[in-house]
Amino acid sequence: MAAAVDSPAIAVAPIPRPPDRYRTFTAFVSWAAPASLILIVAVLIQQAWPSVTRFGLGFLVGQDWNQVTNTFGALPFIFGTLVTSAIALVIALPVGIAVAVLLAEPGQQGLRGALGTGIELLAAIPSVVYGIWALYVLAPWALVHIETPITDHLASVPFLGGVPRQTSLFSASLVLAVMILPTLAAVSRDVIRAVPRGLRESTVALGATWWETTWRVILPAARAGIFGATVLALGRALAETVAVAMVIGNRPEIPHSIFSPGYTLAAVIANEFVEATGDVYQGALVEIGLVLILVTLTVNVVALLLVHSAKARAAV
């Protein structure tokens, strides 16, 4: 009897399942995200073409930005973008990690819940509001209390001398630091939370203090993820437009001091695109946008991969 039950003759062929049209449909709709990403890059390449063919790779190292002679080079903007983002990261990093460490701490919430809400609100405030605040409050304050003392005492140090100005690379960096802080803090917090509990508990059981646990065990374990969070914040800083455009001074040249006016990739598009006439001028601005989006996309992909792999490794 048993042999008959096992015999292949009785095994039923699998019932053919009807095609899952719902799955096909929603999958098709979800194409919208990757498709728009590809479409954006394709359209920008096409629009930037007059400038790409005319200036070639020299566009990236050219220092001239002249509408009259139709010569365009992006170096001053690349320089301004990189410098402001770098200074912003240096300012925001210690603060962001401190916030992340406290937010990720296990145990009572209370105060920390309020802190988390505050950081989220910081991320929600529109960048143009940061812009008007930086223009009328932060930059005038920084000129008196930060820029002037530094230029007075450290004038001989490269990039720190010159005549300090309210609208400068440094003012833009300050407002950028505030704006990337929530990204830095929130992503670092998630990564630190993903560090296995046992690691923390066993360290404490060995008699380590809070600081020894945090500094020698938790942070090293979360290192790769925190680096990912930093790169993600860098992407945000590179892409920020209007807040920077309002306080950077909008001068298309490579300044000798971080307290002088400069320009960034995003800001020049925001300020000049409406008035740009002619294929080459407009193409040059779109090419700047193309450079910007390609760089930020690369930075973001790298950052996301770092954060994902850090979390996945911690979860094992």
Add this chain to the structure above:
Amino acid sequence: MRHNLMRRFSSNFAMAVMYALTALALVPLGLVLWFTIAKGLPAVTNLEFFINSQRPSGIPGSGIANAIVGSAIIVGLASVAAIPVGVLGGVYLAEYGSGRWASWVRLASDVLVGAPSIALGLFAYALVVVPQHHFSGTSASVALAILMLPVVIRTTESAVGLIPNGLRESGLALGLPRWRVSLQLILPAAAPGVITGALLAVARAAGETAPVLFTALGNQRLSFDPGHPMSTLPLVVFRDALTPYKDLQQEAWGAALVLVFMVLVINLGSRWVLRRQIRLARQL
């Protein structure tokens, strides 16, 4: 003993430094809110500010009605395009999201969130403004819809993911097809989270300046026609703040206050709804 005392002291000291740095992080939030309220309040206490449209500097009775209407229409159109697509995409990721294609959609959405918003403006300019030969509200909606899409996708995915599998299984056990289970059982249960995500996307889109600069362009007069240039609240803040006229600067602060108020209400409200949703989902 002394060594241990030192260790404990340095640990407490480090913790104090951490708390100080964290307090420092909240200083800008307090300052931004304080100055926006202090400088914007004189503008918004005047009812004309919400009824009249913008007037040139020196003429009293200027308001931002044109920008409020423009923001509402442009963001409304963007929402109509982005929210249904984003919700379905998010449902796909939550229901079938283990394959390779889903992980590409996820990566693309996360990358799109970080894409420079000014590039979205350039894209909408090339796609809509150039063929039409004039600036328009709809072109700004296109840019903002792309901006909202990844936010809606990802928040829908996590909201649907919160619904316990038992609900899905009981629906399937009753013989309902997948699409009915998904759209008539799961999605309504996840509705508060999905709506919250959509509202956060709306708040983000309404606060964006860069994508509307050369799509909606701005318009001093009240206009209900999205086929032509329109103003938005962030545009008023951006343009007026950079003028040398005190009355226009005052108007910029007022518009900034309206923006901040809207963003705060949506964010605090959505946090409250989300927390309730997570609590309810645990009880299911």
